[in-house]
Amino acid sequence: MNLNTATLKSPILSPPSHPTPIPPRLLLNPPPIPSPYRPYCSSVSGVCSGGVVAVFPSKHNQLRHCTSFFCSASTTTSDGYSRPVVKDIDVATLGNLCVDIVLSVPQLPPPAPEDRKAYMEQLSSCPPDKQFWEAGGNCNSAIAAARLGLHCAAIGHVGDEIYGHFLLDVLKNEGIGMVGMVEDADVNSSNASYETLLCWVLVDPLQRHGFCSRADFSKEPAFNWVTELSGEVKMAIRRSKILFCNGYGFDDLSPALIMAAIDYAVEVGTSIFFDPGPRGKSLSRGSPEERLALNKFLQKSDVLLLTSDEAESLTGINDPVLAGQKLLNRGARTKWVVVKMGARGSIIITRSSISCAPAFKLYY
Incomplete structure (x- = not known):
């Protein structure tokens, strides 16, 4: 099949004139303005224990360009909001905020789960130098979008410890707002279940990679104590044009909470972008709740992003175009x-066209 490049109309609503967004780095230190959110603090000490609560750099509360659109003023949402809210956040990510620790090791972790867990606990007992730390998970999506000049927010949980402080500093330096999952200032940060998620990225002498995370050793999501969307999380979703989610979000948030976020995003007119990633296959064979949540994503997402292998695992079709068309037809809103x-780049499939975009050449 011959595929040609084409200019596609964005699935996201915007006014006819859409000026280039101002890069976040040019908006540092704006004048203070009234905000419903607490000011950003690079440390959560003294703000809350074990969770960050609605922390936004003040620039995210200031309307700096006219790309926003409004929710319907005539619709009252389930949380009682009835007046229009400006969608001044371009992209908000949901969950999957973690610190990647990249280490060279003489050999990769053993395959047996108990041995791998002991291996990870040994690594965790002595934190390596910060030069080996990187913001991981959905932080990467938010950072990439922010560097393109978009206004971004990260919704999720980070702990009140060195790793959580590190992530907050990285997000702050990139001009990204942070919204915690809890409003309770009494969260017990001494409990391991409230600590920032770590992913150990291990590289052996042959450049083979192995990954270890505490999420690998639990049947429950890491933050299953988060049972409902807080008012501040709802407001962040309501203020966002796009809610970006990925399959690894199920490692830290429950299927019920994720489904609540999907439903609320649809209710308030926020577009959903979903990248199932490698977790898509396991979710399709997971618990009834996981399968239900995955199906809701496939039904209600405006944009699906996945590799050809992931598309095949979800459809059983090895032709990427046909697999993409099946996913498109399956979705009620896609x-x-x-x-x-x-x-080889990417294939973009819409209801009226098939086009391709070449890959970028990377320079190291």
């Missing part, structure tokens, strides 16, 4: 399916 093909 406007785009983007199938990622590695060095």
Whole structure:
């Protein structure tokens, strides 16, 4: 099949004139303005124990360009909001905020679960130098979007410890707002279940990679104590044009909470972008709640992003175009399916066209 490039209309609503967003780095130190959110603090000490609560750099509360659109003033949502809210956040990510610790090791972790857990606990007992730390998970999506000049927020949980402080500082330096999952200032940060998620990225002498995280050793999500969307989380979703979610979000948030976020995003007119990632396959074979949540994503997402292998695992079709079309037809709201093909670029499938985008050449 011959695929040609094409200019596609964005599935996200915007006014006819859409000026180039101002890069976040040019908006540092704006004048203070009234805000419903607490000022950003690089340390959560003294603010809360074990969770960050609605922390936004003040620039995210200031309308700096006219790209926003409004929710319907005539619709009252389930949380009681009835007046229009300006969608001044371009992209908000949901969950999957973690610190990647990249280490060279003489050999990869053993395959047996108990041995792997002991291996990870040994690594965790002595934190390596910060030069080996990186913001991981959905932080990468938010950072990439912010560096393109978009106004971004990260919704999720980080702990009140060195790793949580590190993530907050990285997000602050990138101009990204942070909204915690809890409003309770009495969260017990001494409990391991409230600590920032770590992912150990291990590289052996042959450049093979192995990954270890505490989420690998639990049947429950890491933050299953978060049982409902807080008012501040709802407001962040309501203020966002796009809610970006990925399959790894199920490692820290419960299927019920994720489904509540999906339903609320649809209710307030926020577009959903979903990238199932490698977890898509396990979710499709997971618990009834996981399968239900995955199906809701596939039904209600405006844009699906997945690799050709992931598309095949969800559809049973090895042709990426046909697999993408099946996913498109399956979704009640889906406007785009983007199938990622590695060095061969991506295929973008809509209800009226099929096009391709070449891969970017990377320089190290």
